[in-house]
């Protein structure tokens with residue numbers, strides 16, 4: 001992080017269909033997103049409007065206010081928009097004094113012309129909500145798969161904006177601007193996206209093989225809104241050192257670990273990318289394979305931050321995304337996390353309202369131990385106890401059973417080993433087949 005944090009101003013229009021609370025919480029969330037990118041938010045500019053015009057987000061008066069806030073030259077407003085003057089003006093401003101604001105973040109999806117207009121007036125970088133989220137994803141992506149996914153989403157997002165935004169024009173400078181340069185740029189982006197998609201497919205093929213190998217295992221997927229505490233629960237339940245941070249979208253890669261202390265048969269837990277309101281569709285699509293982890297789970301633990309005043313709408317968002325990716329059919333358990341931050345009266349009300357939910361805190365060892373047991377119970381509920389005679393010629397099976405099932409008793413007889421096991425029915429069916437019994 002730089003010594004003096006860069007600064008940002010938030011911009012949002014209050015449209016009639018959005019209620020006050022929703023509007024405020026969306027702005028607060030945008031502030032957290034922008035902070036996650038390393039900016040300090042120094043101002044908010046909001047305006048009630050009947051609707052957004054396709055070319056202008058703000059009215060003229062508000063644009064002047066914005067220019068004042070960012071330290072730009074408000075006279076720009078009166079100038080004609082001709083293609084070269086934007087760049088010239090920005091150069092002029094940058095010389096005598098640096099702009100006081102580095103970023104204008106807008107809580108709407110912007111059309112390329114809206115974006116261009118704001119950039120021109122503010123004389124700074126402008127990002128809309130999607131742009132901010134894509135930047136965060138870009139920074140947090142670690143694995144090759146996540147990087148490829150983000151890069152595809154970023155290029156798809158930028159492609160239509162290259163033509164119209166002055167930033168886009170700068171990017172092309174030196175490569176022969178003008179229409180021919182633009183066409184070349186757009187074609188290059190398309191080719192690059194196609195190339196990345198091919199690479200992604202190859203990586204995903206490998207991953208789907210790995211997932212298929214885990215198919216018969218019991219798998220729990222931690223799913224939920226960003227910052228709900230999924231990675232913290234993952235850490236606590238599996239004893240692994242996954243990344244936990246008070247940042248939005250700290251996790252982008254799916255991690256899979258065995259429940260610890262380990263149980264037989266093993267239960268695997270996976271940590272997944274968090275969701276957010278207005279998650280761009282392209283981004284959801286590009287993270288589809290990451291989310292397949294949730295799709296193929298035997299149980300989804302839907303984690304919510306019960307201490308967040310907005311948790312109900314966050315819960316709704318997650319349910320919507322689960323439906324979108326076709327995971328609404330997977331058995332689901334609601335987990336109200338961060339209960340250590342909820343007072344007793346509120347906790348009692350929550351317990352009464354959600355009698356089926358698990359009310360826990362990832363920070364409390366007892367709760368984590370309880371969850372561990374509850375998970376084991378959940379799966380054992382479907383297990384069957386049975387006795388199998390395994391001939392000495394098939395001794396390997398005994399070893400396998402020790403790996404994959406709970407062995408309760410072993411008796412060595414004349415014909416072989418009689419093993420009493422408790423295991424999932426599909427696993428037992430498989431063993432019977434190997435014994436030639438099915």
Ligand SMILES: Nc1nc2c(ncn2[C@@H]2O[C@H](COP(=O)(O)OP(=O)(O)OP(=O)(O)O)[C@@H](O)[C@H]2O)c(=O)[nH]1
Nearest residue numbers: 226227228229230231232245249250251274338362
């Ligand atoms: N007080 C309290 N804080 C928690 C609890 N669980 C998580 N946190 C904190 O909440 C923040 C987010 O936790 P993470 O586990 O990174 O959340 P996440 O759901 O993985 O978030 P993303 O990966 O960004 O989607 C961190 O600062 C955690 O320390 C809890 O039960 N109680």
Ligand SMILES: [Mg+2]
Nearest residue numbers: 230231250251
């Ligand atoms: Mg996480």
